[in-house]
Amino acid sequence: xxxxxxVDMQNDFVSSALGTPEAREIVSRVADRAAAAKERGEExxxxxxxxxxxxxxxxxxxxxxxxxxxxxxxxxxxxxxxxTYAEHPIDxxxxxxxxxxxxxxxxxxxxxxxxxxxxxxxxLIGLCTDICVISNALLIKAFLPEAEVxxxxxxxxxxxxxxxxxxxxxxxxxxxxxxxxx
Numbered sequence: 293x294x295x296x297x298x299v300d301m302q303n304d305f306v307s308s309a310l311g312t313p314e315a316r317e318i319v320s321r322v323a324d325r326a327a328a329a330k331e332r333g334e335e336x337x338x339x340x341x342x343x344x345x346x347x348x349x350x351x352x353x354x355x356x357x358x359x360x361x362x363x364x365x366x367x368x369x370x371x372x373x374x375x376t377y378a379e380h381p382i383d384x385x386x387x388x389x390x391x392x393x394x395x396x397x398x399x400x401x402x403x404x405x406x407x408x409x410x411x412x413x414x415x416l417i418g419l420c421t422d423i424c425v426i427s428n429a430l431l432i433k434a435f436l437p438e439a440e441v442x443x444x445x446x447x448x449x450x451x452x453x454x455x456x457x458x459x460x461x462x463x464x465x466x467x468x469x470x471x472x473x474x
Contacts, residue, residue, distance in 0.1 A: 293403055293411045295396065296329040297432070298322065299418030299425050300341045301374050304360040304367030306419070314449035314456070315419055322417055322447045323373040330377065335399075338370060339389055339418075339428065340381035352386070388427035393435035400436055413440040415471075417447035422455035429468050446472035 301322055306315045329336050341361040347353040361368045363383075370378040382392050400410035414432050416425055425448055433441045443463055450456030460470050 293399065293409065294329075294332070294334040295411060295414045296326065296334050296336045297392065297414060297416045297418075297428065298326060298336065298338045298374065298378070299416055299428055300339055300361075300420070301371050301378075301418050302341060302361055302367065303369055303371055304365075305341070306371050308367045309358050309360040310451075312449060312451070314453060318417075318419075318447055318449050319371055319373055323377075325417055325444065325447050326374060326377040336377050337392065337395075338374070338378040338381040339392060339424070340368065340370065340378075340383050341424065342368065342383035342385055344385075387424050388431040390431065392428060393431045396432060396439075397435040400439070411436055411439050413442065415442045415444055417444050419449055420456075421445075421448040421450040422459035423451065426459045426463055429463055430466060433466065433468060440469060441467075442469035442471055444471050445474070 304310055306319060326336060342363050343361050344363055347359050347362060348357055370381060382389055396411055396414065404410045416429050418425055425443060429441055429443055445460055450459055460473060464470050
């Protein structure tokens with residue numbers, strides 16, 4: 293089984309509170325990659341950074357005092373070109389989603405019980421390379437140590453271009469395949 297995980301492609305990270313030119317630049321590539329995944333029959337999962345009112349009183353809010361991805365706001369929503377693929381996003385209150393890791397492990401075990409290959413490859417794309425993409429890639433690697441975990445660098449953007457590159461280097465050191473690196 294092949295899985296595509298689209299990480300936090302939300303309005304606040306693309307064009308609002310924490311948006312960057314690099315994030316805006318990848319939207320069409322991410323949409324094209326999601327369309328190709330659907331055509332190939334890959335499972336597509338979306339994560340959605342989710343904070344509540346009172347975000348600034350949390351540890352993350354004190355360290356990053358920019359309210360963003362507040363549940364129910366426009367900034368929390370998946371960007372328009374991807375909404376058609378994001379049927380049931382996985383809301384996550386922090387960088388990495390333990391639920392995502394457990395879900396993938398359960399799917400892997402279920403497939404293997406049926407005598408089928410399990411989750412063979414998980415590819416991550418989205419935002420931000422240096423925070424949520426790397427966190428989820430490492431979590432998935434911990435839950436599925438024998439699956440190939442990959443990141444498509446051309447469909448990711450970091451907080452800065454430098455931190456994007458640093459995160460890709462760190463993931464390579466952790467045996468995560470980095471594809472389409474410029």
